Amino acid sequence: MSGHFRPSRRAMLKVGLAGAATVASPAILRLTASAQSGPIKIGLPLALTGALGSVGQQQKRGAELYAKIQNAKGGILGRPIELLIEDTAGNPANCVRKAQEMVERRDCRLLTGITLSSEALAVVPKLAEWDSIFISSDNGDGRLTAESLVPNFFRANISGPMGTRAVSLYLRTAKLQKFYALGLDYAWGHNSVQVFEQEAVKSKKEFIGKVFAPTGTKDYSPYITKIRQSGADAVFLVLQGDDNNAFLSQAQQYRLPEKVKLLTEIVDLASIRAVGDASLGLIGSSRYSFTYDHPLNNEFVALWKKEHGTVPDTFEGEQWQCMKVFEAGIVKAGGIEAAKLRAALEDIEIESVKGKVHIRKCDHQGVQQGFMVEVVKKPGFDTPVPEVIATFPGDSTTPTCNTMTFKD
Amino acid sequence: MSTLALLLSQFVDALSQSALLFFLGVGLTLIFGLMRIVNFAHGALYMLGAFVGYSLGTWSGNYWLALAGAPLLVGLFGTAFEFSILRRLYRRDAHAFLMVTFGLALVVGEAVRLTWGSDALKVAAPPVLSGVVFLLDEPFPVYRLFLAATGIVVAVAIWQFLERSRLGLLIRATSQNADMANALGVDIKLIRSCVFGIGCGLAALGGVLAAPLVTASNGMAATVIIDAFVIVIIGGMGSFLGSLIGALLIGFVQVFGNYYAPDFALAFMYLVMLAVLVVRPGGLLGKEA
Amino acid sequence: MPLLELDGVTRRYGALVALDQVAMKVEEGEVRAVIGPNGAGKTTLFNVITGTVKPTTGAIRFSGQAIAGLPSHQICRLGLSRTFQITALFPEMSARENAQLAAQARHKQRWQPFGGGKIFKEAQALADAALEQLGLSGIADRPAGLLSHGDQRLLEVAMAMAQQPRVLLLDEPTQGLSVEETAQAVETLARFLQASRMTVLLVEHDMEVVFRLAHRITVLHRGAVIADGAPAEVKADPRVQDAYLGGLD
């Protein structure tokens, strides 16, 4: 692991151009005095409505519980936490506008949430001008810590390539030999399938083929037929939200799981609830699972049950961890000024609900354990739950700095 | 899997998808034929159907009640909307309908989210429809056969209704010439309310039938409204038979297209529409537009 | 040379023959009426001449130039202006604006995308003259949609006249008018035709109107010309009487 921050090629190019004075260097927005001492404002432009509203709502609940509990303890550095939560409906144009309002009008310099990767990619180039720090809690796109990396961006969550890597590591010891992949036809799907293919080839497995479906596909029968015909032992799925639910429901109706093992890049409770028993036997990586046995996680789950009467879902846990990273950084920096906070966050290490999280300096990715879970029936739960079946050390699931690829 | 088995299962798949598309399209085309308005809220009502079906199903534990009840309730809602708001607008130009139904789509969409939440909800098919049958030794979901059969039954029923029943006759007469029908003593207002309700009910039927395939979710409405438009326009605005043909065409093109050329999945529907409209600007069975 | 000449014009719709070998000649300054029972092909004849429908076979010549198959806007620009059986106006524009838009269609710079004061002025002069000819000057500023039916029919004629046509094609100019309205409109038209000496091709249902206005009459029956001559001759022709009685039952 190299210890120095390496900005992206595009960022370097821009610096070069700026040097040639052909690009306007926008005036950087400095913090006002009140923002230096008043409440600590954390802005969350979230997709609370629309197709990914379910994810945005999880992030909202995760952040809100954190703020409530931390404020009861006196906030951070004695300053109360104020959450600015706004709905973007998942539209990057709205997201940029909302984030800009948080920065320009409400003097907020800390951003998180930002549900969609397309929104995050639209926001990150603005961070320097806004003098703001953005810590991702759910963006999966590997590029954010690779070619699109900017100095003020950090990722506390497990990225798409990391999730895929966990699945791949798990498969090295599994009997399954022949694989097919089905991904959503956008960056996340393509990145993850690509990583999976490389990993499968590396571990001497057979990668038979792949297919991509556009988001919003309602009928998965052509894809299910393709998977059945491929003769694969297992299919790797990179699906989310409605598409994931539609695929799992229809795959079960076709009795696909009896013939082909379903592996998935991401397991979350919302999907399990939406498809019920159709998720049984599903194996996949988990960004966060409430069933992971760790003192801090058990404490968090208990808190959550007390507050909401249910167990926390994937992005509720991810958001909680992200807030903990923010907290640690602010405490270490002694404030929220971007330059200091950035320096503090680089190389910071905390103990969180998922175990140790270390934000490495080189690409601002949070190095953390990878989890493999299997969806099973468990007494005490009326829907299936994900059970942790393997964990992998962070060093093995995190890509080489500034890339989406892995060494071995 | 033998080629024959593959083609057979794709054929039935396409029929089942066409059925879902048909429920959407036929409601839209009936409404357009009669009132010359484009109902932008059609997708939202489809979604409402799925959620109402979910609640009826969980409350009664009876799938068949949900299947019958959701279209009825959504149909009544449609009638009430026509009665209270649309009725005031027939003398106005098309903008008014465009905006009022756009508004309705937003209102219904958000009301669904507020009532049922953001998470997708599981709608299970009843046990009798949950199994598989073997088509040439390949498992095929019974539920899809049921969809295809329902599609055929509903299409025949609507056709017979339009051809044979008195109300059907009045609807056809009014579609062809509202003034004339009015002069002959047809209560156009009543017919309009009925047809708007029937159209909304059919959309809801599509929603409640689609739910076991795609779950009931907030994202349901977004894509289907465009599908419905495309079907209706390919068949010819206002033509019952046209909407049937449009649904079959799109159903088959999507199932076969997504299998054989998945890279073009996003474009198929529009390429078909483009081709049809360039050759026949009024749609396959439409009057020259 | 006749101004308008049709030769063997046939139009089929599948098995249906709407026009069957129609031949006719219209001389300059003549007012020619085309009559016939319902479905005789009168409106199809107009559509074929003005280019909205292409003839299946046959030739149409306008002052010697073959025009069959040309797009309708080009035929119109050669100097054939028509009115429609069902009133076709721009309802939200004033009567003057209606006529002005008609006049503008003949202007070389009708498409100019800016300014246009001079073009408008020239078009308005033609429009006002045409309105004057048909006695509509008094209502020039009223929206066309609000005019009486009779005035709307006359406005259509005025619009055609504003284009300074060489042939005027009138498709049932008194269609849909009451008896009194018809009488008034016919008087205005008769006065106008006498004064202007326009070449006119007129389709009309109402025999009284035809006999009042036409110099010469062509009778169509099932798409074919069955008689052609001066009003008195045609009136006496037994085939015409047959056709009419046959067509009315």
Add this chain to the structure above:
Amino acid sequence: MRGTTRLIWIVVALALLAAPLGLPPFAMTLLTEAVILGLFAMSLDLMFGYTRLVSFGHAAAYGFGAYACGWLLLHTGMPLLFAVFAAGLLTGVMAIGVGWICTLATGVSFSMLTLAFAQLLYAISFKWTSVTGGSDGLAGIPRTIGPFGFAALSSKTGFYYLALACLVGGFLVCRALVRSPFGAVLRGIRENEAKTTALGYNTRLYKIAVVAISYGLGGLAGALYAPFAGFANTELLFWLLSGQVLIMVIVGGAGTLIGPVLGAAFFMLMEHQLSAWTEAWALYFGLIFIAFVLFAPQGIWGLATGWLQMGRSRANPRL
């Protein structure tokens, strides 16, 4: 009474010119975006309000302009000013083809053909990753100054003036157009296309021309948006935006040019503010549109002019 109107115009113009002096940064951000969307809605009004060509795919213009401008700025080093106008021009040229095909049909079929083109562009933007960036879109679009040194245009204030100049320029072009002989023909097409053809106008050519101009201006708006927001992505080509811009035009008042600009500002600000107040913003948003249809059929512009006239008639009851 023309004096009052003129006075109002002067006040509005001065206010817009002086806005950067008095408004806080975020208000300027909103105002700039409103100006850009206003130009977009106004461009549609040319088709929708003046020619009754209802485009269901106007996002094609906006998105195409945004991508074209973004690509030029990212990959050619072309200065901002040139890139913006080149992108608008490209969109207009592209639209000649679109117009040529779409005008084969009329009515709802025309609308659906425009939608088909927009959705095909949407599919292309997803698939042609090497140029469009795929689902990620183009991000980090710079406001390149270039060798001719329009440095001022790249700043926040400068960019606002650039957008404002485009809006005012677009308005002047559109107004000249609708008042010209060409515009008179458009009005004829709007009220009775068959009659317009019968009068000897080649209406299809007029329609293709108006589609090209309208898309060109819409593309100019999109071209401004890309360097304004710093990104261009597939959402800008999605049918949802096409629907929204139609609503902006109707809410503002179709066939008035200024109305749609107000409609766009109203739509954007309402959505922004309502969603800040409540998560259920879509509910109220929808109700507002229904209320508009029922109680303000002429749109915002109709309300404004009606209110002005009421003031006049009170001042001078004999009028």
